[in-house]
Amino acid sequence: MQFTVAIDGPAAAGKGTVSKAVATHFGFAYLDTGLLYRAVGARVLDGADAIEAAQSLNAKEIDGSQLRTAEVAEAASKAAAMPEVRAALVEFQRGFAKRQGGAVLDGRDIGTVICPDASVKLFVTASAEVRAKRRFLELSEKESSVDFEQVLADVKARDERDASRDAAPLVAADDAVVIDTSELTIKEAVSAAVSAIEAKL
Numbered sequence: 145m146q147f148t149v150a151i152d153g154p155a156a157a158g159k160g161t162v163s164k165a166v167a168t169h170f171g172f173a174y175l176d177t178g179l180l181y182r183a184v185g186a187r188v189l190d191g192a193d194a195i196e197a198a199q200s201l202n203a204k205e206i207d208g209s210q211l212r213t214a215e216v217a218e219a220a221s222k223a224a225a226m227p228e229v230r231a232a233l234v235e236f237q238r239g240f241a242k243r244q245g246g247a248v249l250d251g252r253d254i255g256t257v258i259c260p261d262a263s264v265k266l267f268v269t270a271s272a273e274v275r276a277k278r279r280f281l282e283l284s285e286k287e288s289s290v291d292f293e294q295v296l297a298d299v300k301a302r303d304e305r306d307a308s309r310d311a312a313p314l315v316a317a318d319d320a321v322v323i324d325t326s327e328l329t330i331k332e333a334v335s336a337a338v339s340a341i342e343a344k345l
């Protein structure tokens with residue numbers, strides 16, 4: 145069975161959590177496409193050229209454990225604004241989406257550019273303040289001196305860059321089901337996503 149779930153939305157809206165949960169629920173494979181851009185961003189921080197890094201990326205060998213820092217996210221979002229970087233990552237993502245047995249992909253442009261014919265499209269979002277608070281709590285577990293105002297400013301700056309770029313800007317597809325998680329628990333957000341998917345199965 146080929147069944148593709150496209151999940152897009154801004155940073156820290158709960159996309160990853162919802163995506164992993166629905167992939168497990170339905171037994172679908174899961175791809176966090178942000179990791180592809182983060183891997184490119186990390187290479188740029190090491191001095192590489194963004195386009196060359198994207199073109200030579202071996203997506204199957206990405207180790208996400210080193211890539212979830214604010215610095216890498218910032219470099220990823222800058223590299224992600226370059227059309228050549230995005231173009232180099234398209235084929236891998238489309239190949240993943242077509243695998244048998246169902247696939248969930250999360251990112252910024254899955255429902256609009258990568259899989260415009262996805263079986264289900266979800267746009268998972270939340271207010272900037274709620275998202276910054278979640279990111280703040282997450283970062284506070286790893287670092288001691290995290291400043292909320294700084295985290296909020298970073299979240300807003302990354303949203304602004306992702307939404308205003310010419311190449312595949314962050315926007316909900318016309319046929320996406322919008323799930324605003326600002327006032328939802330994880331369980332409620334997951335169950336909204338499961339219902340939307342079940343309606344199309």
Ligand code: C5P
Pocket residue numbers: 155156177178179181182217220221222224225250251252253254302306
């Ligand atoms: O989702 P995550 O925060 O890991 O993504 C990091 C950055 O990669 C985003 O801010 C965005 O600029 C970029 N990205 C993208 N398209 C995707 C996934 C991520 O442009 N499909």
